[in-house]
Amino acid sequence: MSRLLFPIVLTLAAACSPGETPVKAAALEPTPAGYQTAIFAGGCFWTEEKAFDGLPGVRSAVSGFVGGTAPNPTYERVVRGGTGYREAVLVTFNPAVVSYRTLVDRYWRTIDPTDATGQVCDQGPSYVTAVYATEAQTAAAQASRTAAIAALGAKASGFTTPVYPAMRFWPAGPEHQDFARRRPAQYEAYRIGCGRSARLRALWGAAAVG
Known part of the structure; x- marks a missing residue:
């Protein structure tokens, strides 16, 4: 691949869209006894899922949607806008192994909380x-915030990410x-092409996740 073509490919990959045929989402599994969710x-949501999946004490991280009211949101409807839904991740964890506060502390370092309109290349209400x-x-969430x-110190100017009351979470499709x-390979092309990792390192330094 030529040096001239490589940035073009990354640019084309810089979108949170799987390029797979949408499939109806399955129902969420009940939270096991002794576990909690965040x-x-x-x-x-690909990036958030990767940031939490596999951590000690985390049973699962599921990509989906939160914040809207209409039932059964789909990716296509959410990205078009107007639903009130945001892409999100549902983390099921064992509080005897990892605390909720630890998870929230990690969350901040996976995002740019000063970006009020999205995250780097992914812009819009969702x-x-x-x-x-x-x-x-x-x-705990407010204390972590x-x-x-x-x-962040001086870099915290414009810190906008809020803490809201929990709402129903809907899983996205298997794709x-x-x-x-x-x-x-597609995820790495997206990650690099979007520039999210570079932005997180500039903001959080060695503490950045993603």
């Missing part, structure tokens, strides 16, 4: 970031699940 909207916390999780602002693992 919901994070962080731009493209890519806007937010933490969706249960009543029991809200204090305050700590993240302090950690979006485990995307980084199933299609590593």
Whole structure:
């Protein structure tokens, strides 16, 4: 591949779209006894899923949608806009192994919380970031947010990512699940072409995740 063509390919890959035939999403599995869930909207859900999947204490990370009210949202409807939904990840975890606060602390370092309109190349309402916390999780989420602002220091100007009350989470279709693992070449082209990793390193330094 020529040097001239390589950036063009990355540019074409810089979109959170799987290029696969959409399939109806399956129902979520019930949360196992002793486990809890956390919901994070962080731009493209592929990146958020990869950031949490496989962590000690994390049983699963599922890509999907949160924030809207109409039932059974699809990727096609959400990205067109007007649904109120955001791309998000549902993390099922064992609190005896990893705390909710630890997960929220990690979440901030997977996003640019100063981007009010999306995440780097993924712009629009469906890519806007937010933490969706249960009543029991809200204090920890807010404390984590305050700590993240302090950690950024001068870079925290324009920190906009809010903490909202938890809402129903809807899983995306199978073509979006485990995307980084199933299609590593396409994911890497997206990650590099989007410029998200570079932005996170500029913002968070060595603490950046993704």
